[in-house]
Amino acid sequence: MTYEVKSLNEECGLFGVWGHPEAARLTYFGLHALQHRGQEGAGIISNDNGKLKGHRDLGLLSEVFRDEKHLEKLTGQSAIGHVRYATAGSASIDNVQPFLFNFYDGQLGLCHNGNLTNTRTLKRELESKGAIFHSNSDTEILMHLIRRGFSTNLMDNVKSALNTVKGGFAYLLMTDDKIIAALDPNGFRPLSIGQLTNGAYVIASETCALDVVGATFVQDVLPGQVVTIDAKGVHVDTYTTDVDMKICSMEFIYFARPDSNINGVNIHTARKNMGRLLAKENPHIEADIVVGVPNSSLSAASGFAEESGLPYEMGLVKNQYIQRTFIQPTQELREQGVRMKLSGVRSVVAGKRVVMVDDSIVRGTTSKRIVKLLKEAGAAEVHVVIASPPLAYPCFYGIDIQTRQELIAANHTVPEINEIIGSDSLHFLSIDGLKDAIGLGDQICTSYFDGIYPTPLYDYEHDYNLGLKEKVSFY
Numbered sequence: 001m002t003y004e005v006k007s008l009n010e011e012c013g014l015f016g017v018w019g020h021p022e023a024a025r026l027t028y029f030g031l032h033a034l035q036h037r038g039q040e041g042a043g044i045i046s047n048d049n050g051k052l053k054g055h056r057d058l059g060l061l062s063e064v065f066r067d068e069k070h071l072e073k074l075t076g077q078s079a080i081g082h083v084r085y086a087t088a089g090s091a092s093i094d095n096v097q098p099f100l101f102n103f104y105d106g107q108l109g110l111c112h113n114g115n116l117t118n119t120r121t122l123k124r125e126l127e128s129k130g131a132i133f134h135s136n137s138d139t140e141i142l143m144h145l146i147r148r149g150f151s152t153n154l155m156d157n158v159k160s161a162l163n164t165v166k167g168g169f170a171y172l173l174m175t176d177d178k179i180i181a182a183l184d185p186n187g188f189r190p191l192s193i194g195q196l197t198n199g200a201y202v203i204a205s206e207t208c209a210l211d212v213v214g215a216t217f218v219q220d221v222l223p224g225q226v227v228t229i230d231a232k233g234v235h236v237d238t239y240t241t242d243v244d245m246k247i248c249s250m251e252f253i254y255f256a257r258p259d260s261n262i263n264g265v266n267i268h269t270a271r272k273n274m275g276r277l278l279a280k281e282n283p284h285i286e287a288d289i290v291v292g293v294p295n296s297s298l299s300a301a302s303g304f305a306e307e308s309g310l311p312y313e314m315g316l317v318k319n320q321y322i323q324r325t326f327i328q329p330t331q332e333l334r335e336q337g338v339r340m341k342l343s344g345v346r347s348v349v350a351g352k353r354v355v356m357v358d359d360s361i362v363r364g365t366t367s368k369r370i371v372k373l374l375k376e377a378g379a380a381e382v383h384v385v386i387a388s389p390p391l392a393y394p395c396f397y398g399i400d401i402q403t404r405q406e407l408i409a410a411n412h413t414v415p416e417i418n419e420i421i422g423s424d425s426l427h428f429l430s431i432d433g434l435k436d437a438i439g440l441g442d443q444i445c446t447s448y449f450d451g452i453y454p455t456p457l458y459d460y461e462h463d464y465n466l467g468l469k470e471k472v473s474f475y
Helices: 023-033 068-072 119-128 140-147 154-164 207-212 249-255 267-281 298-308 331-341 365-376 414-421 431-438 459-467
Strands: 013-018 041-048 051-058 078-084 099-103 106-116 167-174 179-183 192-195 201-204 216-220 225-230 233-238 289-292 316-318 342-344 353-358 381-386 425-428
Touching: 013 023, 013 106, 013 167, 013 179, 013 225, 023 041, 023 068, 023 078, 023 201, 023 207, 041 106, 051 099, 051 106, 078 106, 078 167, 099 140, 106 119, 106 140, 119 140, 119 459, 140 154, 140 167, 154 179, 154 225, 192 207, 201 207, 201 225, 207 216, 216 233, 249 267, 249 431, 267 298, 267 381, 267 431, 289 298, 298 353, 316 365, 342 365, 353 365, 365 381, 365 414, 414 425
Parallel strands: 289 353, 353 381, 381 425
Antiparallel strands: 013 078, 013 201, 041 051, 041 078, 099 106, 106 167, 167 179, 179 225, 192 201, 192 216, 225 233, 316 342
16 A cells, blocks of 8 residues: 655744844845755745735745845834745745735734644634635644634734644744744754844744854743744743653754754754764774765764774765755656766775765665765775664654655665665664764654654544554654
8 A cells, every 4th residue: 555644844944033124134144044944935024113014936045035126125123034945735936935914903924844743634624614725835724723713812822823733833923013933842843042232133943044144042942932022022931831852853964054053952063973973883894085975964974084083085076056955846856956966076086995974865866876976986885874873754743754655764674775775885873873962862853763753643643554564653
């Protein structure tokens, strides 16, 4: 039986500003620092004395705001923005965020990073009561729930809605007089608050964006928190006390920029530790040089080289103007992207036994191509070491891994994968090694590697158990 989860998830970048005269332009700079989190669409909504207005479109941030007039019209002292990485759903402007809602009693802006696991249930229920959805993103669900709340107090309805949606989410909600930020009870997605020298506050998916705009880190938004930023400053509240920190391990392995910090852990340091521990776990590899796959594996390669005592060399060069192949929406584009973005350096690898360090193997296509590149450049041997465990289970919280059928480690043993990708040996970091490298213990989500999910999967649990031989497990 072929099984496929039809999720509408997104691993995206959020940025918001409160109290700066050039809020939209600052948001543009912040989103630019987060472009690696989404390359298929972008948008900004500004607040000018209670009047919300926005611009959004498909494409990279620089393409969406290629015409200066689009930024110039977004006047006001607060703004929220979004860069979109769509893991499902059509490539339509209808799905590009932030969404701007116009109601008889005011306007609301909303953007979302993550994926809800009870989307189908909630949509079915809301549509049966007359709700109309303009996109096939799950983000709209929160707004419908807020507007259908029973309280005359907005925050009460926001809290109620946050307790109704399930899964992984970081939200930014803009009203005429505030920005509201919220994180799911497990904190799957990062969200941090900073402050500028003029007193303005900024909020971002990664701390690297705070650095880019010159903001000083103030605090992380924690699981179950709902944070209000307005003229009075920052007010932290909770919508639930039933929390269990499970930060997405893929943030540390692949998604986040190396200059970002998540829950106090620097991404570069964590990745370097992954490389060190990978070398400790595999001390018998005989090789001449270590080569990292640009860019997300360079930190791990550095750690592997230091621990193993092998020289670290630039055996692969990346064309910096090519988008990330992991987040291309189709397999054909992924393969084309690999061919365009990487080149083997013959003078470095020719005749050498190469340790090729990569962050992960998802479908195997990219790894196979890179091994071939190195051997075509003259490498005598290519030993592939992966700075994460075998990725064998889908993600339901906002990463583009929706079925076991597309995961090579779910369908093949390590020796079989080694043969498929054409390497001379293949080694993965252990789950314990990954946890030790990051240093947060059981506060990270490792469901991709062990199939143990931190939350019930609601819409997916019944289908998933029917469609697979093994039963889903939960913490």
